[in-house]
Amino acid sequence: MALVSRLQMQAGYHTLMAHPDFDLPWCKRVLAHPGILWSRKSHEGASPERVSNSLFEWTLYGEKGIRAHLAFRRPCKEPDSINALEECFLVSIGDGLDGMTGRAHGGLSSVLLDHISGHSAHYADPRPVSPATATMTVDYKRPVNTPCVILVRAWQVSYSGRKVWVKACIENGDGLVYATAKSLFILARSERL
Template structure:
């Protein structure tokens, strides 16, 4: 794992990142000839000092009983106040956005394809508010694969393991003719 950003340099983060079997997942943004950037919501809007101040993506062994893969995708992030809906509390849409991003990344990494999969449906259950600023962990894992359909589950949790939001989703991968 790379050196930790000071916002992620917390005992629970260091313990999490010292677990065996973690693999760093490098996020890449593609810039197109017209100047647009793939996944610009994150790479241009959210990855900045007062929104998602620091983040690390990694893959680790999955212990969830409903997982059909041996690994899960994780995103550790330091969250600032510019994602607030109410002062000091992350907007509920932020929770959904992070879950959609992680579930989609997990679907894509479990069935690699030039074209990322698309969200067909997603349900989010809000369990507790995310107080900002803070550090949270997003996790996602595959629960079923049938043809081009990938079902997944994910959660947002704090350093004590308290779940703030959980989600389940169906993603559809691109048709082979689209490649």
């Protein structure tokens, strides 16, 4: 995933940043941080045949599902992080992903945590083939009430050979944590010449 300049971000993310669900004071604070490195625009213009992660980028998208999301990296302040940056998704969720009325399905939290953790593991050593999840332990702290906007974050905590350990969390704008995860990812083998 190529990072884009702030000027490209302003042009490419303008529509998503203007999404009414991101018009919350805490979202504006997060998005205004000067240390943000914007990742490519997600979903817009994508078709199911051209997307590598169709579950996240296509299937879950919609007015009642994932209504909008922004992907970016920013400085990491977690004490156990081995990298200066963390991966972040700002995600607007509708009520079509509920497991119980008004409450997001717990599997959605797992999908979001796995997806962002994979992004973090990939940046440990970017290779053409994405890393694979070997294990992931999720601790559910409280329900995610829908509709809502959440922040999903991930950071690397250990890297050895092809193994990358990643921690991640889902939180609201006040830092209230809904779920945490610790995952082990295995990087693809290097191609042999």
